[in-house]
Amino acid sequence: MTTFYFVRHGKTELNLSLRFQGGEIDSPLLPVGIEQAIQAGRYLSDIRFDAVSVSTQKRAMDTANYLLKENNFLDGLTVQYHDSLREIKFGKREGAEIDHTDKQTDYLRNRPDLYDPTDFGGETIDSLVARSIETIENLSEAYPDGKVLIVAHGVLLITLINALVGKEKSKWREGGPLANTSISILEKDQNKKVYTIKSFNDISYQSQNEEA
Structure with a gap:
């Protein structure tokens, strides 16, 4: 049984300003984003991870660093960085203000099967899922009985x-x-080749102070 701990990066400046922040752009973690990462680290401090895999984007790497500083079992632990865990690419929309009335934005959020980013040179949902699943499957094979931390992005x-x-x-x-x-915690049953959600979108550990 491989147990995956999926963590989204902390809140950034572009998150606060409601702009597209995809795989080809970055913005710094806000003070509250740093605090979120520290709190997540304390919450997971007694988990002995066998592997840590992180997106190569700075907001994810910074989140992972703050989180891991709180962990009690760092001896011998190596962090791997994967381009395949970068956020979906939004092409010409990177950094632009999100227009919630736009059809493709609505599809991305509610009907990903209809999402077509061709007009603005974005990445398809199929590409995003294919590259990320390949990485997760490789990790599950490498650590069939392990605990694996993944730090990446929302979409x-x-x-x-x-x-x-x-x-x-x-x-x-x-x-x-x-x-x-x-x-979000998922377990992979190696015999049945299926993933099961054990915990989803958990922020119960966070303090109530959400001011930036």
Whole structure:
């Protein structure tokens, strides 16, 4: 049984300003985002991870660093960085203010099976899920009885989780969006080759201070 701990990065400046923040752009963690990562780290401090895999984007790497500083079992633990865990690419929309009346934005959030980013040079949902699932499957094979921490991004994680548990493509965004530094735990039964959600979008550990 492989147990995955999926954590979204802490809140950033672009999250606060409600702008597209995809795989080709970054913005710094806000003070509250740093505090969220520290609190998540304290919550997971007694978990002995066998592997840590992190997106190569700075907001995810910074979140992982703050989180891991709180862990009690760092000896011998190595952190792997994966381009395949970067956020979905929004092409020309990177950094632009989110227009909630836009058809493709609505599809991305509610009907990912209809999402077509061709006009603005974005990445498809199929590409996002294919690259991230490959990484997760490789990790499950490498650590069949291990605990694996994944630190990545909101769209990537919600689509990945829903795809792993076998939901149809139209429901890959179901249950989203994930909160910043939320923790979702999935187990993979190696015999049955199925993933089961044990905890989803958990922020119960966070303090109530959400001021930036």
